[in-house]
Amino acid sequence: MFLETETTPETCVGVVKSHTMHKKNPGQHAGDLEMLANHDEAKFALSGEIDCIRVDGATDEGPSHFEVQFMWTERHLHHGKICTLVTSRFAGGSYLNKVELQNGCLALGHSNLFIPSTIYGSNFVNGELDRKMLVQNLEAALSVYINTVIGAQCGGKPIHLTRGSTDEYSSKVQERRDRLIIFLRGSQKKKKELKEAYPEDYDYFLRIWQVRKDHMIEKLPANYVFLLLPCYKPNCLHAVCTKGLPRKPATWFKDGPPFSFVPLPIPDPARPSGGPCKSCKDNCNGHYLPPERQYEFVKEHGSEYCTQPPSKVLKEFAKNHETCSEEEMEEFSKTCLLSVSDVQMWMKNLNNGKQKKKKQKKAVTANLDEEEGQGDEGDEENDEVY
Numbered sequence: 001m002f003l004e005t006e007t008t009p010e011t012c013v014g015v016v017k018s019h020t021m022h023k024k025n026p027g028q029h030a031g032d033l034e035m036l037a038n039h040d041e042a043k044f045a046l047s048g049e050i051d052c053i054r055v056d057g058a059t060d061e062g063p064s065h066f067e068v069q070f071m072w073t074e075r076h077l078h079h080g081k082i083c084t085l086v087t088s089r090f091a092g093g094s095y096l097n098k099v100e101l102q103n104g105c106l107a108l109g110h111s112n113l114f115i116p117s118t119i120y121g122s123n124f125v126n127g128e129l130d131r132k133m134l135v136q137n138l139e140a141a142l143s144v145y146i147n148t149v150i151g152a153q154c155g156g157k158p159i160h161l162t163r164g165s166t167d168e169y170s171s172k173v174q175e176r177r178d179r180l181i182i183f184l185r186g187s188q189k190k191k192k193e194l195k196e197a198y199p200e201d202y203d204y205f206l207r208i209w210q211v212r213k214d215h216m217i218e219k220l221p222a223n224y225v226f227l228l229l230p231c232y233k234p235n236c237l238h239a240v241c242t243k244g245l246p247r248k249p250a251t252w253f254k255d256g257p258p259f260s261f262v263p264l265p266i267p268d269p270a271r272p273s274g275g276p277c278k279s280c281k282d283n284c285n286g287h288y289l290p291p292e293r294q295y296e297f298v299k300e301h302g303s304e305y306c307t308q309p310p311s312k313v314l315k316e317f318a319k320n321h322e323t324c325s326e327e328e329m330e331e332f333s334k335t336c337l338l339s340v341s342d343v344q345m346w347m348k349n350l351n352n353g354k355q356k357k358k359k360q361k362k363a364v365t366a367n368l369d370e371e372e373g374q375g376d377e378g379d380e381e382n383d384e385v386y
């Protein structure tokens with residue numbers, strides 16, 4: 001879904017995919033995006049120099065996952081983007097994304113629709129699955145779905161539908177995916193083997209990953225924000241960097257703050273935890289500065305007042321502490337602008353997560369080496385809080 005801007009209308013496009021033909025992974029998403037660049041309804045939104053994308057936190061799209069970061073960096077580089085910003089809401093907050101409305105409208109659009117899975121005949125020949133027939137049947141089912149549901153209304157606008165990409169680029173990305181995962185997350189031994197067996201792939205991955213290293217803005221909360229901006233290093237591969245530093249830094253909007261400014265929450269000094277507060281009846285947990293006042297504040301006071309998300313602050317603490325005393329809860333309530341009961345809930349959730357991870361690690365760590373353990377740190381799913 002492409003949200004409305006001052007110059008472009010809101011546009012709903014659905015990519016219809018089927019299992020077997022389309023995978024649910026970052027490579028498929030990247031392939032779909034490339035395909036949409038030629039779609040009549042989507043190309044206006046994808047051709048700009050700036051990509052701002054809101055996603056969910058799961059492994060196939062969450063901004064902290066290495067494979068996701070790789071695919072965005074590849075696009076950032078090949079399309080010469082001056083800014084690529086991928087953001088995600090807190091776990092459980094996806095319902096606030098407008099695209100969920102589109103999903104609901106699609107569900108309404110396909111209610112009472114039944115598509116047989118064997119339009120061209122049985123998928124089994126002599127008791128064995130006939131892959132060719134399965135694909136043919138799935139293709140037919142996709143066409144029926146698209147032809148029937150296309151034009152379903154979402155907020156008074158039609159939803160455009162197109163089938164998931166299986167073009168050359170998508171196939172290439174899927175074909176190399178196992179090797180990419182070894183490059184990103186494999187052990188030293190596996191990486192060495194990859195380098196010897198596929199030197200061209202390895203070099204290519206290395207080049208993209210170097211751009212990611214040079215362009216990624218550090219100190220942003222990794223689970224929620226992934227931001228790539230030109231590094232302007234003379235030997236960088238990115239077309240914007242090779243042109244050299246611009247005279248005036250690019251800004252988010254006319255006379256607005258530069259791209260390097262990301263409005264992370266800043267506790268409002270005038271409305272601290274404990275009040276007095278006009279908007280809360282009692283028990284004020286404090287408030288954050290409204291976004292439009294943040295840049296002025298940062299210019300005046302520096303960015304050290306920006307807070308990391310409570311999930312991160314509390315996670316750091318929970319890493320080294322088994323329990324959290326009442327005084328510590330009170331303290332976190334003040335620094336994270338959360339109620340004490342919210343802090344309690346987070347702590348409980350983090351400890352549950354820790355226990356779960358311990359169990360999982362026992363099963364998985366066997367073939368991971370130390371380097372991968374480090375690399376893995378930013379590559380984990382958002383903690384789920386309900």
Ligand SMILES: [Zn+2]
Nearest residue numbers: 231232236241
């Ligand atoms: Zn660069």
Ligand SMILES: [Zn+2]
Nearest residue numbers: 277279280284
């Ligand atoms: Zn208040």
